[in-house]
Each structure stands twice: as C-alpha cells, then as structure tokens.
Amino acid sequence: MAARAYWQGQIKLALVSIPVEVYPATRSGATISFHQIHEPSGKRIRYExxxxxxxxxxxxxxxxxxxxxxxxxxxxxxxxxEAVKIESRKTLELVQFVDASEIDVLYYDKPYFVVPADDLAEEAYVVLRDALRQSRKVGLGQLSVRGREQLVSIKPCGRGIVMEVLRYADEVHKAQGYFRDIEDKKPDEDLLDLATALIDKKTAPFKPAEFHNRYVEALQRLIDKKRKAHSSKRILEDVEEPGRGGGNVIDLMAALKKSVGSEGKAPPRKPTARKTTPAKAAPRRKSA
Incomplete structure (x- = not known):
C-alpha cells in the first residue's frame, strides 16, 4: 500500500489480538496560500x-x-x-461497546481506515467486523500514538473497519449554553408539513463529487485573470448574495409554498365600486 500507516499494532478484544494497520481516511482539501508582499519593491516579507x-x-x-x-x-x-510523552503502545484494547447513536456527532473528529496487517489476521478481522455489524455496536478504546493518547471508536464500513478519533468531554462545548434562549414550542402544523414536503422534494442520494469549494475556484479564476493581464490592478466582480434585495420580514407560508412548487391559487378579489363623477360641460366658445 502506497500510503504511510498512521499506526501499526494490534486490536485487542479480551484474549484475541488482531494485527492491523491504520491509514488516514481523509486528506486536506484544495486551498490557496498567500505570502505577504511589500508592494513597492515586490519583495516577500520575512519575520525575525x-x-x-x-x-x-x-x-x-x-x-x-x-x-x-x-x-x-x-x-x-x-x-x-519528550520524557513525559506517553509511549506509543502497540495495542488498542477495546474496553467498551456502545450503540452508535449514543455518541453525539460533536465528538467525532477524524476517520481512519483499519486493515488487517496480513493474511493470518484477516479471519479474526472479519469476525470482529461482522460481530460489530450484527450487534449494531461500536467499540471504544484509547490509542497512544506520537506522544498523545486518543479516544477512538471502531465500527464496520463496507468490507472493512473504520476507526474514528473522538474528542474528549472537555473539548466539546455544552449545547445547552447556545440553545437556552430558544423557546420550547411546537411549530404550526401547516408550516411543518410544507417544510417536510420541501425536504422530501430535495432528497437525493449523497454524491460528494457534485459539491465543490466555490470560493477556492473563484479565487483561482481571479488569480488566473491577474496573471494573464500582467497587472496588479484590482479586479472586483459583483457577486449576488442570497437574501439581498428583499425585506427582512417574509411571509413564511408563501415562501414555503413557492419553494415546494404548490403555491395555491389566490382567492378572487372582490369587485370594488368605482366612484363616478359627472362629466364637465365643455366650455362655450365666445362669439366673435
């Protein structure tokens, strides 16, 4: 395997040890880096x-x-x-199993692929994977690597196993402090039905390749324009921001109906009586 292993060791479940290798499941996304430049001279700024x-x-x-x-x-x-760093132990002991739903999404930090280290380890690896899938549980343990001890979970993923680094309790803010002022009341049923219909209408399989970092792409286009123009002249493009151009107060029902595409017919307007005024008599011509 071309990638470098993040960790190599054994997953231990009671008396069973499974030699494994752990590889990063993600990589850094597209970014554009800038340097600070002294404009008059074109020289890069250095720091001492x-x-x-x-x-x-x-x-x-x-x-x-x-x-x-x-x-x-x-x-x-x-x-x-360095002397106080925890030794990178070669064993990940699964000390507890929990329902996946018990772990709040806020605790998940970074995923890794776990693969059997060799053919001999594959049988025990497959047994652990399918036991986790059948029980619908995830395993918990602490992994010591590179001088740090990390809380991790392991769970089945297709034909393999994924390990996810979890945040410790003191690394996660309590949600109550942020949601305290939101009133505990039920929404209007008609509005809820329309919002649910809009969600159903926009529901589709997740295809991550269809989403792009539009900011990075726009920034790259701007850089390409300036490079081709051989100029330091500012290039500003107007970008229409969503939500601009309207008032802050909206008719939620009308907006949801329009979004769902089921906007009802407007009720007929009542005829309004037109006020009539007597016609003015044409002025008489003066006789010569």
Missing part, C-alpha cells in the same frame, strides 16, 4: 524572532515556556517534554 529590549535572538536560545502568572514562565526544553 526578537525579544523586547534584546533584538534578534539565536534559535538555540529559545525554549518553551508556560505562563504561570503575567510575565512569569516555567521554562521547559525539548528533552523534558
């Missing part, structure tokens, strides 16, 4: 490490410091930090 009142400093004289009070630091060198 300086200490107030001292000026530029030698990199060998720089240490890591933890601020214990304002302006006071506990200094640590690299060897001291």
């Amino acid at each position: 490490k300086v200490a107030p009142g001292v000026g530029p400093v030698d990199p060998d004289e720089i240490m890591k410091g933890f601020e214990v009070s304002k302006g006071n630091y506990v200094l640590l060198d690299d060897e001291e930090i």
Whole structure:
C-alpha cells in the first residue's frame, strides 16, 4: 500500500489480538496560500524572532515556556517534554461497546481506515467486523500514538473497519449554553408539513463529487485573470448574495409554498365600486 500507516499494532478484544494497520481516511482539501508582499519593491516579507529590549535572538536560545502568572514562565526544553510523552503502545484494547447513536456527532473528529496487517489476521478481522455489524455496536478504546493518547471508536464500513478519533468531554462545548434562549414550542402544523414536503422534494442520494469549494475556484479564476493581464490592478466582480434585495420580514407560508412548487391559487378579489363623477360641460366658445 502506497500510503504511510498512521499506526501499526494490534486490536485487542479480551484474549484475541488482531494485527492491523491504520491509514488516514481523509486528506486536506484544495486551498490557496498567500505570502505577504511589500508592494513597492515586490519583495516577500520575512519575520525575525526578537525579544523586547534584546533584538534578534539565536534559535538555540529559545525554549518553551508556560505562563504561570503575567510575565512569569516555567521554562521547559525539548528533552523534558519528550520524557513525559506517553509511549506509543502497540495495542488498542477495546474496553467498551456502545450503540452508535449514543455518541453525539460533536465528538467525532477524524476517520481512519483499519486493515488487517496480513493474511493470518484477516479471519479474526472479519469476525470482529461482522460481530460489530450484527450487534449494531461500536467499540471504544484509547490509542497512544506520537506522544498523545486518543479516544477512538471502531465500527464496520463496507468490507472493512473504520476507526474514528473522538474528542474528549472537555473539548466539546455544552449545547445547552447556545440553545437556552430558544423557546420550547411546537411549530404550526401547516408550516411543518410544507417544510417536510420541501425536504422530501430535495432528497437525493449523497454524491460528494457534485459539491465543490466555490470560493477556492473563484479565487483561482481571479488569480488566473491577474496573471494573464500582467497587472496588479484590482479586479472586483459583483457577486449576488442570497437574501439581498428583499425585506427582512417574509411571509413564511408563501415562501414555503413557492419553494415546494404548490403555491395555491389566490382567492378572487372582490369587485370594488368605482366612484363616478359627472362629466364637465365643455366650455362655450365666445362669439366673435
């Protein structure tokens, strides 16, 4: 396999150990990086490490410091930090199994593919995969790698197993603090039916390849235009933003009906009585 393994070791379930290799399941998306440039000279801006009142400093004289009070630091060198790192153990012990629905989406951080290390490990690997699928559970354990201990879950994925790094409890904000002021009331049934119909209308299989990073694409087009023009002149394109041009107050029922495509016929207007005024007599011509 061309990719480099993120971790190699054994998944342990009681007395059963399964040699596995773990590979990243994702990669960084398309991005465009910028440098800071001094416009008059066209030169790139560089940064020096300086200490107030001292000026530029030698990199060998720089240490890591933890601020214990304002302006006071506990200094640590690299060897001291390395000495307390958790040894990268070669065993992922599954200590608990839970329903997948019990893990809130906020806890999921990053997925990895788990594959059997060799042909001998494949039988036990398949047994674990199918046991997880049949029980509809995910396994939990803690993985020590690169000086860090991570909480992880494993679950079946097609013909294989996926490991997902989970956030610890202190890394997740409590949702109640953000949703506290939302009133606990039921929406209007007609509005709910229309919104549900709109969801049904727009429901389709998930095809991630159909979605693109439109900002990066637009930025690349802008860069290409300026490169071809050989000019530093500003190029601004007007982009119509959704929601512009209307008032803030909307008729939710009308908007949902229009979105669903089932906008009803407007009720007939009542005839309004037209006010008649007597015709003015034409002015008489003066006789000569």
